[in-house]
Amino acid sequence: MKIIYVCNEYPPTTHGGIGVIVKDLAEGLTEKGHSVAVIGSDPLIKTGRQEYENGVWVTRLPMKEYWSWRIGRFTISPEPILSRKYLSAQLEKLIKIFKPDLVESFDWSGPLWKKPSVKLVVRMHGANTAHQVFENKRPSRVLSYFERRNLEFADSLCAVSQHIGELTLRALDQRGKRFTCLYNFVDTDKFKPLKTITTDQSKLLYVGRIHPRKGLLEFFHILKELFKINTNIHFELAGPYNDSYKQELIKILPPHQRDKVHFLGKIPHGELPALINSARLFVMPSRAEAFGLTAIEAMACGTAVMVTDKASGPEIVEEGETGWLINVENHLESARKIDKLLQQRALLDRVATNGRNIVLKKFSKATVLDENISYYTNLLS
Numbered sequence: 001m002k003i004i005y006v007c008n009e010y011p012p013t014t015h016g017g018i019g020v021i022v023k024d025l026a027e028g029l030t031e032k033g034h035s036v037a038v039i040g041s042d043p044l045i046k047t048g049r050q051e052y053e054n055g056v057w058v059t060r061l062p063m064k065e066y067w068s069w070r071i072g073r074f075t076i077s078p079e080p081i082l083s084r085k086y087l088s089a090q091l092e093k094l095i096k097i098f099k100p101d102l103v104e105s106f107d108w109s110g111p112l113w114k115k116p117s118v119k120l121v122v123r124m125h126g127a128n129t130a131h132q133v134f135e136n137k138r139p140s141r142v143l144s145y146f147e148r149r150n151l152e153f154a155d156s157l158c159a160v161s162q163h164i165g166e167l168t169l170r171a172l173d174q175r176g177k178r179f180t181c182l183y184n185f186v187d188t189d190k191f192k193p194l195k196t197i198t199t200d201q202s203k204l205l206y207v208g209r210i211h212p213r214k215g216l217l218e219f220f221h222i223l224k225e226l227f228k229i230n231t232n233i234h235f236e237l238a239g240p241y242n243d244s245y246k247q248e249l250i251k252i253l254p255p256h257q258r259d260k261v262h263f264l265g266k267i268p269h270g271e272l273p274a275l276i277n278s279a280r281l282f283v284m285p286s287r288a289e290a291f292g293l294t295a296i297e298a299m300a301c302g303t304a305v306m307v308t309d310k311a312s313g314p315e316i317v318e319e320g321e322t323g324w325l326i327n328v329e330n331h332l333e334s335a336r337k338i339d340k341l342l343q344q345r346a347l348l349d350r351v352a353t354n355g356r357n358i359v360l361k362k363f364s365k366a367t368v369l370d371e372n373i374s375y376y377t378n379l380l381s
Contacts (some may be wrong), residue, residue, distance in 0.1 A: 188356075
């Protein structure tokens with residue numbers, strides 16, 4: 001099978017979860033003998049280039065600059081149209097050379113101007129419109145238009161969770177369409193328990209973007225109560241942040257509690273297993289998580305996890321069996337729940353072991369790659 005992935009954040013350029021997922025998929029498929037190419041914009045380059053990276057042909061396109069002007073509070077620019085036309089044109093050139101069986105793109109921003117000349121899969125990772133609707137905010141009409149168009153181009157739809165698939169179709173008025181749920185996966189040979197790492201019994205850990213959507217404002221209110229109950233606990237956050245939002249979070253805590261929180265900045269992906277193994281409890285308080293990739297990375301490491309009871313959280317964790325769910329809006333109750341768990345080492349160890357076992361069964365690289373291959377094969381048959 002030959003496949004092209006459209007990805008505007010293919011590592012090592014600036015990337016988020018979509019970039020990590022596409023890279024893992026692309027390299028995993030090449031390991032199984034399939035031919036894979038990737039095409040997308042790269043904000044870190046000035047001229048386009050094509051390179052062979054770990055068995056994958058990667059075409060990186062420079063981000064073009066377009067004129068714009070402001071009229072009142074509105075900015076007028078041809079960028080939304082011309083950037084999509086450019087990407088679609090470059091994709092067609094690659095299709096003629098690479099001759100793929102299918103192309104896979106993504107939902108966020110609706111990156112394509114037109115349907116490709118081969119079968120198209122659109123994977124729903126979490127469209128902008130879906131997140132805005134979920135948080136009761138007004139979505140961008142421009143982004144909604146392009147995101148809806150891109151779903152309509154698709155010969156088949158898949159989603160990284162049942163939650164985000166249903167939400168996206170509802171938000172973009174595509175309720176009649178069907179989709180296949182294909183969870184993200186983790187390499188359990190890299191993310192695994194490490195006997196050489198000592199677990200800090202008082203450490204809570206968060207890994208991911210430090211952003212309002214991640215539920216951290218609410219979690220800092222929980223910390224404020226938790227630090228009153230248990231003065232030994234401390235909290236580390238690993239991920240990119242801006243100083244203004246960091247200060248907004250820190251100010252929630254009284255001055256004598258602030259030294260219990262440490263912002264580590266962005267940690268290289270290869271260093272995450274050791275960091276996760278050092279924590280007693282991993283937390284993912286996000287209000288609107290399409291799929292909690294960092295949560296299953298923590299579970300794969302044999303670290304106990306507590307994830308949001310909203311969005312995709314209940315699809316990842318079974319309460320009290322493979323982890324715990326947290327209602328971040330109930331600050332005192334959540335603080336008491338965390339404190340009680342940290343005093344029950346045997347329970348934490350048992351649930352953490354169950355968590356790794358469910359990852360091996362449901363979210364491992366081998367399992368999910370085979371599910372993706374079956375999905376592609378059925379589409380092409």
